[in-house]
Amino acid sequence: MAENLISTKEALSLPDPIFIDLRSEDEFSEAHIPGAINIPILKNEERSEVGKIYRNKSIEEAKILGLHYASYKLEEIYRKVLGLKRKYDNIIIYCWRGGMRSRAFCNLLYTLGTKGVYQLIGGYKAYRKFVLDFMDNGIKKYKFIVLHGLTGVGKTIIINKLEGAKISTVNLEKLAQNSGSVFGDILFKGNPPSQKQFESLLFHKLYNTNNRLVVVESEGKRIGSISIPDLMVRLMEEGHHILIRTSLKNRIKNIHHEYVKEDLHIDDKLIKCINHLNKKLGNKNVDMLANKIHSKDYDFAIKYLINNYYDPLYKYSINKLDKFDLSIDYDNIDDAVISVKDFIVSHFPREI
Secondary structure (H helix, E strand, O other): OHHHEEOHHHHHHOOOEEEEEOOOHHHHHHOOOOOOEEOOOOOHHHHHHHHHHHHHOOHHHHHHHHHHHHHOOHHHHHHHHHHHHOOOOEEEEEOOOOOHHHHHHHHHHHHOOOOOEEEEOOHHHHHHHHHHHHHHOHHHHOEEEEEEOOOOOOHHHHHHHHHHOOOOEEOHHHHHOOOOOOOOOOOOOOOOOOHHHHHHHHHHHHHOOOOOEEEEEOOOOEEOOEEOOHHHHHHHHOOEEEEEEEOHHHHHHHHHHHHOOOOOOHHHHHHHHHHHHHHHHOHHHHHHHHHHHHOOOHHHHHHHHHHHHHHHHHHHHHHOOOOOOEEEEEOOHHHHHHHHHHHHHHHOOOOO
């Protein structure tokens, strides 16, 4: 089996890989290698029962029960692996720490002559250590260009357009599934990732870029319930800073386009978010904004929130910087994208 063992670093460098996570549904849900497929050897309840036997009786009895639960799934899992082999050149199988679950199944596949299937040495635990080591050390090789600006200037739009122009970017809010504002949950579907999963997503985004220069949006330490790793926060602070400015009209337009979706329940969602501002704006003003949203006067509500909540809140963080490497005032956001790109090409030609 030695030839079928693979380290995390080797696995990540393989062409066209797919990871199979044999852990239980709950383990997978908490955190997993991005893009992995969950095919549990033991379901949640089965894993719990095996664990109880392991702790309270004996290792041998726990193994016997585990084999019993796994046996009736082997044919189905084997069929799934064969199906994946038709799509992927390399399959990497892992469990929590490269123990019985992945070792036993990989031995079975090896016996059956299945080629291009590897067992991840150390399992998810080793992968997690690789991610943390990267966040503590590997991330030092990157330089960050940080976009600043008041709410609605289009920082996220610019980042998306730069990525389309093959400039390396990281959309931290997208990875965290939260825009970090009062209305942060509206832009994204589903539950936000766990802290571990966010760090894995961030790791893969950076690890797979060939450029040392990365454009990000200015963020605090936290985005919703997620914390940006300390070293990345420091590297962003020490990076190059660009201030984006545009007219109030453009800002209202950008926010309207981003938040007012084709959604039958969008008004209820917006009003629910606004209700969180009772202490900041007062009940009377919150009720007034709710009425404006009910009457579809979104632009009035956006303008009011910009002037009375967002600008006073975010001007402070912008003013903390003594100077910016570049300030951009735009009317057409594509001109801002060109200005950022020109700045990068002229100042960092060897790092893109």
